[in-house]
Amino acid sequence: MNISDASRDSGLPAKTIRYYEDIGLVKPGRLENGYRDYSDDDLHKLRFLQRSRGLGFSVEDCRVLLSLYEDRNRASADVKQIAKTHLVEIERKIAELQSLQKTLSHLVDACQGDHRPHCPIINDLAG
Amino acid sequence: MNISDASRDSGLPAKTIRYYEDIGLVKPGRLENGYRDYSDDDLHKLRFLQRSRGLGFSVEDCRVLLSLYEDRNRASADVKQIAKTHLVEIERKIAELQSLQKTLSHLVDACQGDHRPHCPIINDLAG
DNA sequence: CATAGAGGTTCCAGCAACTGGAAGGTCAAG
DNA sequence: CTTGACCTTCCAGTTGCTGGAACCTCTATG
Numbered sequence: 001m002n003i004s005d006a007s008r009d010s011g012l013p014a015k016t017i018r019y020y021e022d023i024g025l026v027k028p029g030r031l032e033n034g035y036r037d038y039s040d041d042d043l044h045k046l047r048f049l050q051r052s053r054g055l056g057f058s059v060e061d062c063r064v065l066l067s068l069y070e071d072r073n074r075a076s077a078d079v080k081q082i083a084k085t086h087l088v089e090i091e092r093k094i095a096e097l098q099s100l101q102k103t104l105s106h107l108v109d110a111c112q113g114d115h116r117p118h119c120p121i122i123n124d125l126a127g
Numbered sequence: 128m129n130i131s132d133a134s135r136d137s138g139l140p141a142k143t144i145r146y147y148e149d150i151g152l153v154k155p156g157r158l159e160n161g162y163r164d165y166s167d168d169d170l171h172k173l174r175f176l177q178r179s180r181g182l183g184f185s186v187e188d189c190r191v192l193l194s195l196y197e198d199r200n201r202a203s204a205d206v207k208q209i210a211k212t213h214l215v216e217i218e219r220k221i222a223e224l225q226s227l228q229k230t231l232s233h234l235v236d237a238c239q240g241d242h243r244p245h246c247p248i249i250n251d252l253a254g
Numbered sequence: 255c256a257t258a259g260a261g262g263t264t265c266c267a268g269c270a271a272c273t274g275g276a277a278g279g280t281c282a283a284g
Numbered sequence: 285c286t287t288g289a290c291c292t293t294c295c296a297g298t299t300g301c302t303g304g305a306a307c308c309t310c311t312a313t314g
Contacts, residue, residue: 004290015273018292023271033280035291044253051252056227059271069249079248080240087231094224097217100183104214113207121206122196125178126171131261142302145263150300160309162262186300 006038010046057086133165137173
């Protein structure tokens, strides 16, 4: 299966698939003409990557998750640890963004938004 | 005032201050020995940048906000528009992260996290 | 006066995770 | 034979810094 079919199948752009090969995540075989040739196993990995990236795991996390995916002797504790750490980070980001949202929405509400220069947003930024 | 004092005053790392100069945000004068020399006006701008970056505005937004800050004839509507757009983006990110959080926390809860290979997280990622 | 250390300067490289584009090889259809 | 759609590699750019090397300058001290 060539790269554009692999792209359709996995939902990843061809550019991204090549990039994943560059960094050693999924290394397909090659045909005589030099074209990449994706096996079923490669396709599983690409789909796995698509989904784990979609859940916001870093590429390095994905690398580890992929190796756990392939490890029939894995301990689920190892997977859970990665996911938990990621979850904590997501929760931290949510809290951070909610704090920004609170501040900004107050400022936006307080601003008249007219042709005049007076602006609580600018005043706040000016400190 | 030299760069390390400007750094202390603004809360920005010296490296960042030099970077802001590189990209044309705050251009201090120079002393005879080549050292940067920050005026009160420069310091106001640096503080303004520190705060607007702290609210998550992009550097390009900050550039526009800074010019509005200096424009005595600004329309507050222009400021408000930038802030509103940013706010919408923040809210979009919050929603996205909350969706990830929901999925991930379910998966983490469902995983035993023991020495055995069975893992709902991996199963989900595998599709 | 020599020197050590704490500043300052410039410039180059690298981070994450791709993405775009150029230059060129390959293949099937008309 | 040519067109067009594939494929290949490689290089550069994105965002917003950050680290480091190599070198200059100033101040204090022996």
